[in-house]
Amino acid sequence: MAVWNPWHGCKKYSPGCANCYVYRRDHQFDRDSSRVTKTASFSLPLQKTRQGGYRLTPQDAPVYACMTSDFFLEEADPWRPQAWAMIRSRPDLEFIIITKRIHRFSVGLPLDWGEGYPNVTIVCTCENQQTADQRLPVLLSLPIRRREVIHEPMLEEIQILPYLKSGEIARVTCGGESGRGARLCRYDWILSTRRQCIECGVAFSFHQTGAWFEKDGRTYQIPRSQQLRQAEKAALEYRPSLLPDSEKQREDLFLRLSKSSFRSRFSLSPSMKQYVSEKGEEVIQRHAQDFVGTRLAPAQPEHDGKQTPMKGHPVFLAQHATGTCCRGCLEKWYQIPKGRPLTEWEQDRIVDILMDWIHRQMK
Ligand code: SF4
Ligand SMILES: [Zn+2]
Numbered sequence: 001m002a003v004w005n006p007w008h009g010c011k012k013y014s015p016g017c018a019n020c021y022v023y024r025r026d027h028q029f030d031r032d033s034s035r036v037t038k039t040a041s042f043s044l045p046l047q048k049t050r051q052g053g054y055r056l057t058p059q060d061a062p063v064y065a066c067m068t069s070d071f072f073l074e075e076a077d078p079w080r081p082q083a084w085a086m087i088r089s090r091p092d093l094e095f096i097i098i099t100k101r102i103h104r105f106s107v108g109l110p111l112d113w114g115e116g117y118p119n120v121t122i123v124c125t126c127e128n129q130q131t132a133d134q135r136l137p138v139l140l141s142l143p144i145r146r147r148e149v150i151h152e153p154m155l156e157e158i159q160i161l162p163y164l165k166s167g168e169i170a171r172v173t174c175g176g177e178s179g180r181g182a183r184l185c186r187y188d189w190i191l192s193t194r195r196q197c198i199e200c201g202v203a204f205s206f207h208q209t210g211a212w213f214e215k216d217g218r219t220y221q222i223p224r225s226q227q228l229r230q231a232e233k234a235a236l237e238y239r240p241s242l243l244p245d246s247e248k249q250r251e252d253l254f255l256r257l258s259k260s261s262f263r264s265r266f267s268l269s270p271s272m273k274q275y276v277s278e279k280g281e282e283v284i285q286r287h288a289q290d291f292v293g294t295r296l297a298p299a300q301p302e303h304d305g306k307q308t309p310m311k312g313h314p315v316f317l318a319q320h321a322t323g324t325c326c327r328g329c330l331e332k333w334y335q336i337p338k339g340r341p342l343t344e345w346e347q348d349r350i351v352d353i354l355m356d357w358i359h360r361q362m363k
Pocket of ligand 2: 323324325326329330
């Protein structure tokens, strides 16, 4: 992962900000965190190395944007259009934007944003019930390709089931608070969110315990060096399906597919490759979205098991090659249960897999 901080400094905004780590760190260097300034790495996504390549490469992704500020901060309004333009010019990089100011999302949004840039994930932080109820309806109402939620620092038990049921939230991450004056986080709150996620088939992560953690009625003070490790040891990570969610997971999938004699038998013939070249990958991607949306996504697809011909379109071949040809194969390869519609997120990931396979064939 990489971090891109185009501007630095922020204004405290809601209860989660009380012990903001930006303020804590700046304080050590006598720096005023409430002064918002553009940084020297403002144009990092466009910066090149001496060899002429980009400094940030897809291997560095995802790129976490604005980790010492808030991307949608009012003070950054004059700079944000340029930041969006840089994000748009690097479709090869996945950008993750974490914000508490989701209500300001549309200020300075580029005209060509449409349904959202495919390389942008928006993560909405809500630390308690009130901020969840204020921010999540806004998050759900906006045109965003991938949405996630963070409860960190988690300040109380939070009910978000109605929002998760929309099928529009891809992941929820919980965590406690660190640093001096950190507030307590309870294991029960974490488990409650995890239960809600499992009920709705939404991915869940427990990021860190924070400095003060209560479990089974006992309070533990956890040193900074142990906070991530203790959360990991709790083994609460939940993935609703085996659909790859990162470059690394996609590589693992292709390795797994290459070991199947049936799946690895498929390839694009010269005439299919010519078809892809003539149409262009964007058109092929639209075909893939259409096939996935109409033939796979319904809870009970028509002629399930026989809906994908063995030839006739590069996407059909890609589907057989990647185990995304029918709901039976989706269950076997990706643990997506039959009998329920595919979420938009799942459909997008399947299209990613198909386009990745076609792309590899075209090389
Ligand atoms: S929004 Fe984030 S960066 Fe800004 S003060 Fe709050 S916690 Fe700190
Ligand atoms: Zn199948």
